[in-house]
Amino acid sequence: MRGVLAVASGLIEAGVKPGDSVLLISENRVEWICCDWAIQSVGAVTVPIYPNSPPEMVQTIAVDSAATFGIASNATLAAKLKLEGSLRKVVLMESEIAGWLRDAPRQLAEVGSRLRKISPDDLCTIVYTAGTTGVPKGVELAHRNLVDITRAAIMVHPISDRDSSLSWLPYAHVFGRINEIFAGVAYGGQTWISRGPDHLAEELQEVQPTVMCSVPRVYEKIYAAVMARVSEASPLRRALFNWAVRTGASFSRTASPDPILRAQRGPCPS
Template sequence: MTSSPQEEPITIVPDFLKETLKKFPTREAYGEWDQQTNSWRSVTWSEFAEELLKWRKALQASNIKPGDRAAVLLPNSIDSALADQAILGNGCVPVPLHAVDTPASSAYIINNSEASILFVPKTLRWNAMVSACDSFPNLKLVVVVKEDTLEHAENSPVPIVTLKDWLKAGEKETLTKPKISPGDLACVVYTSGTTGNPKGVMLTHRNIVSNVQGCGQVIDINHNDVYLSFLPFSHTFERTVTYYLAICTGAKVTFSRGVLKLAEDLQQVKPTIFISVPRVYEQFHSKFLAKIAEQGSMKKALAALNNSLGRFFCALELPLRQGYGLTETSPVVSVAVVGNNNPVTVGNPLPNVQVRIDDAGELQIKAPSVMKGYWKLPEATKEVFTEDGWFKTGDLAD
């Protein structure tokens, strides 16, 4: 993943796509389930880039300027990747919304981030937000991605348009190349605490690029790999280790149809990489044990396995790599590597990440991937950094 002498070093997120497009224009970039044909469909990197140009022109035609925030409430899909890359490519700042959030919470994030544009799958999602909060003072436009008509739009306080009409409005636009610096914001990701409103974590281009590159040094991924994307893009883990790392390496990402189809999708897509959280692996573990229990003969052999999920998957010779991270660290801090994959640990720190443990046992981080701070919360930002600049995770370690 190091740059060759002919390549310019990558310092901003859109450069990942720029370089991969040069190397692998005809290779498949993304795959998703097509409801109309009832089959999987794919696009190449060049086809994706061609469609991306239309999105960027439409965004510029909407008077969304560099630095403006753009809220995205879309399921993982080719459209959600287009939205994110268009926003970043135009020097704007993505604000991913959580699909499972309440309408009131989504409305709060839109207003708190002062988002200028919102992408939603259907008008009903927008209507629910309007019912929860009738004032969106900074929002200029709502783009409905999955509908060709707006017959369900009800008394929208903000102009609303279908994706088809939005793209058409930008066709004659002459795209202007924005100036993007490594220290500019590349996203504001909201993470909820135990009390109060969610906080917006400000991640810069430098933060994300450094984390992607750090992951790439310890995880063997290349353009022949295939991801099955399951976690939402509002989850920084998925955003960095699946979505951006795939763009960086040229790997293909196929978007899962959701939790109910996950097992079937795994069988059909046959991914070489699957990124998830412990709860999903626990479900796989439970279903596997239930299936084996039906057969009876192997029940005693499996009962001898350590209860650790990591040991379970290693015993099946499935290369499960555990890791640790936080939204505030873009997110990966550590990951187990080949030859040192102890299933009871979270691995070693990435090459560009420093860690230390204070006298109270708290893990602290210093790295180029550590966030710029919390959006509009300078005091909260100050509280999570030590006087010598280390990020206080709040987690105990040994």
């Protein structure tokens, strides 16, 4: 909370006003989350951008969103943002944001005043499509949208403050941002931020999360890799694998499994 208020104070002193669009281009990191919440807390609008976006796409988003301010994790990403049109300033997480985080929040009264004026239907964020089939298109989401989706996810899934998650989906995508960050705050669990897809196998063993979000393509790749290994296994190993799959499927579809099915499935984690 202190970090969010410190960045919010820095944004106010930098001239960010309620309703301003603020670009946020960075890899997943704690500062990304602090900046996002700080932007929202001063009544501005977060416009996240994938860090691997080409400069022309970044500029298209900056112009279309009429952004006045930008935050980049480093100088390389900041170089993709041109100070033209409405965009008047870009700061770095490695320098300005780091400095704001070291300082005590100086604009608590103004932050509080702005927070009280935000309504559920006010614009919270503009999320742009990847642009793989043409010009990126911005989707406007109100604060109500993000809150309602977060609450719905918690109601549907049996998660609690005893759960932990490994967050690895890009925060520029609304799926990861809501289900890995906002939902985690709402249900009070512990969230670990991954260093990236290349480190997932190692991090899964280290963190052992009880909750993890992903996209269909990742599950398809995992399934394909498993089935490739199964196809090369001995007949006995293939038979054991198929038996395990059938047992797991039966258990998942049974509300009250009988003792035999429970024994086949093995002990449930407490």
